[in-house]
Amino acid sequence: MKQEDIVKRLSVVPIFKELSAEELEPIVKIAQTRFYKHKMYIFMQDDPLDRVFFIHSGKIKICRTDQSGKEQLISVLEPGEMFPHAGFFRKGNFPAHAEVMEDSHIIVIPIDKFEEILISYPELCIKLFKVLGEKIVDLQGRLEAQVLHNTFEQIILLLIRLCKSNGEIVGRRYKLTTQFTNRELANMIGTSRETVSRTINHVKKKDYVTLDENGFYLIDREALEQELFY
Amino acid sequence: MKQEDIVKRLSVVPIFKELSAEELEPIVKIAQTRFYKHKMYIFMQDDPLDRVFFIHSGKIKICRTDQSGKEQLISVLEPGEMFPHAGFFRKGNFPAHAEVMEDSHIIVIPIDKFEEILISYPELCIKLFKVLGEKIVDLQGRLEAQVLHNTFEQIILLLIRLCKSNGEIVGRRYKLTTQFTNRELANMIGTSRETVSRTINHVKKKDYVTLDENGFYLIDREALEQELFY
DNA sequence: AATTAACTATGACGGCGGTCACATAATTAC
């Protein structure tokens, strides 16, 4: 692949976006882009963590399985996002599976080489610190939801959170542009698909959630927040 | 306070430990040490986040309150640890309260000045990346425990985790060197103090958990892990 | 030392929500 194409693909990623052509050069040299088809796995849980990925296009599902086979759906990542977040300057293994949800162009960078470039680019460090900080805030928020709220509220909070990470604003509603099955939503927060089904139908009856012609959820964020008594 | 004393206090903190005297100099210039007595608050939730703290001695409880008054005990931090973790190169507010559990000497550094130094010290960046990476792994692990395990298992996993962050090895057991009340343990994972009481007494009966003369828990980590069916 | 407050232990009760069952609809596979 031509260098210009890699540059173009890198520019989708926020932490590279504002770098000049010269600044990008060493990164372009070590970056590859790969095409992954639907249902492929980019890496499996416990594989040695030797590279870092950035999404140019497509969607990637990050999913973890524990010893007894139970699954936790951690997130669905979209263009511009990076994975995994933990692993810089630390040896280790991938903490989860990465499965392709939609055909995707992925930028792959060996982590040791990326680290070398990183420490000589203060601008890049700053951006990465921001990204990691956001990740920490996100995780703290999810943990808080799990600790302080009952299942009904957890589902509401999940929908609201997904609005931001996997949605867009349409009119005065949020549109979830990633389709999640009830089972997937359940696996994010540790509830059952039946309870998710009942809960969503409950808020549909109140018209806080509707479906558009393509089956995407349209969510009335404000009304849903009212359901949380604050 | 004399500069040498600040240097000595900084050396307790892992990310500063291996820096030379010259490297430490600019940090010493902007660092203060403060003494906080038991039950004081270092900052309150939602205060503007303009500084970062490192513990030289003592213990700090990080605790969050939501709109309805429910409390989440996030962690009890010990010497060498930093707080908060998120906030580098991002404007914002403290996400939680920081309350002094034992009289503490705290190193305080204005975050904007620290950021300036940080970007000119690659070594420091690397260490901070490692610390943030560990924090992310920790949070992911806690989130997974909340999502995939029932209350009994959550309590067991909590005790095991606290062994690492707030304990030491004594013989073939772990000793929890921070005393937590049942209510505090409950507030970490969103259960009730009664359930914690019953669970701990249950594993005490099996001799997987005992008390030493000072009331610290002694935990048989392996035996407890057996309880989790893996 | 006395009083107050906070923590622990334990039983009883009830409800949230997990599990099972089954019908139906929607996708995927061949």
Added chain:
DNA sequence: GTAATTATGTGACCGCCGTCATAGTTAATT
């Protein structure tokens, strides 16, 4: 197009665990 798989919707059941109540113990305060 047909079969097979997967997703959804709902009712019934019931067990885990949150809540309340009470008593006893320990710790904090004056």
